[in-house]
Amino acid sequence: MWCSERWSKLNRFSRLFALLAMAVLAGCGKPEFSDAERKTIASLALSALPPLKDDTTNRFADVPAAAALGATLFFDAGLSGDGKVSCSTCHKIDRQFQDDLPRAVGVGRTNRRTMPLAGVAHDSWFFWDGRRDSLWAQALAPLENPLEQAGNRAAYAHYIKARFGERYERIFGPLPDLSNVPANASPLGGDAEKAAWSTMTDAQAEDVNRVFANIGKAIAAFERSIAPQQTRFDRFAAALDTGIQALPGDDALSSEEILGLKLFIGKANCVTCHSGPRFTDGGFHNTGVPPVKGLPPDRGRIDAVRQVEADPFNCFGAFRDGDASACGELRFMVKAGPELVRAYKTPSLRGAATRAPYMHAGQFSSLEEVVAHYSKAPASVEGVSEIHPLQLSDRDHAALVAFLKTLAE
């Protein structure tokens, strides 16, 4: 009797204790993230992406007819030297506007990885090294690059007039008289094209450059519509932010993914450069990524500074719309310094998990290799790497990769 009484008392206490323990554990298990972590997670969510700013340097940037013509031009292989290559040859619409190749192949083989285009209009600098300062100036460079579309601006002006004259004029106004302009001419082309360009009057050169710039402005207007998509991470971040419990399944991250997220914004320092809702600070950094054997020397940002300054289509040039107040990035650009050597633009990580290979010349074939590189942090072959070795376990590596995959689902 006594024994059973004691037993029931024990039972009551143990039950009470178990309940208490559960309440305490549930209470402290709930805030998986510190306030600082929550703030960082919120800053990475797609909902934190500001609306696209007006591009006053391109007054056609938000003109629907310009975007429609730009879309046509983007997919038109007629806009190339051999009639076989368009923007979409490398920027494939069904592949995040990239080509899955280590280095892009246009008319020839290039030395750089094709960049995806989601959210590209939010950038200040274009290409891996930022050698162009506007989306419309960027679109012009491949058109004349002998390894990409390999055409020339005089031929493009003639082509636009013959093929899209009416559409062009409805947007940009009357086309110039091109009857005395050589069929092929450019200040950047081969010897024959350069010679032909030098025979043209200043007025003719300006006319051709104007049509050429407007091709870029139309393509840029189209590209402004290419926006990043909501991912599983964004749904998780929204649930965390609103405090509404995530449904099991879609919104929830696994414990491995949460570990990866914590490492990403914490110990692994990824968020130092991969910040904001696009997971990029838009800046240039040397992270010790090795060069590819057999390719010519590639010094990244340091060599691009001269190129963007010399570009006649840059923000200071004659083809900018609006006033020079839009040219702050070019005006206050860092022009020299050891930190620019082998510095490349921080790529967005949205969708990265499903578009190997990685880095500016496709050096790494998997996310595992990428994470291993950033964990090991080898010295740069030239200049100084900004990253430092991390003490990460194999489990940490796998968790980071698992987290990155939530940005592509």
Place this chain on the structure above:
Amino acid sequence: MASLWRYVLAGVGLAALLAGILAAVHLTAPQAPRLAGSEIARSKETANGLFVASFEPERGVVRQGELQSWLLTLKTNAGTPVEGAAITISGGMPQHRHGLPTSPHATDYLGQGRYRIGGVKFTMSGLWQLHFAISAAAGSDTVVFNVVL
């Protein structure tokens, strides 16, 4: 009754253990850089005491990721505005060992010792430092401003 006390004691012990774990987690959790009030001051004496400098965003608010103009106001200790100063600016994020993403410089003199510093951009949250080297008739001096985003 003795057994009841045993359970109470065990409960207290467990609670203390839990409190200890929570404290350890809290104390070792990554924290935003904390600086004393004087270190994030928008107005301070230059290193050698030649000038009193103040530095603030021209439109009052700091926006991450945007080019902004700031105002650097230079006065002598007696409160006289410093005119004709040559100003060079460098800086970065000491905790991440990287420099500034832009090359800010004085773009206009606005009178009353006020200089517009254009091209200031902070690309991420955290502690940023801006170093000013100032040369004027009174001599040369330096000052560092901390900006926490």
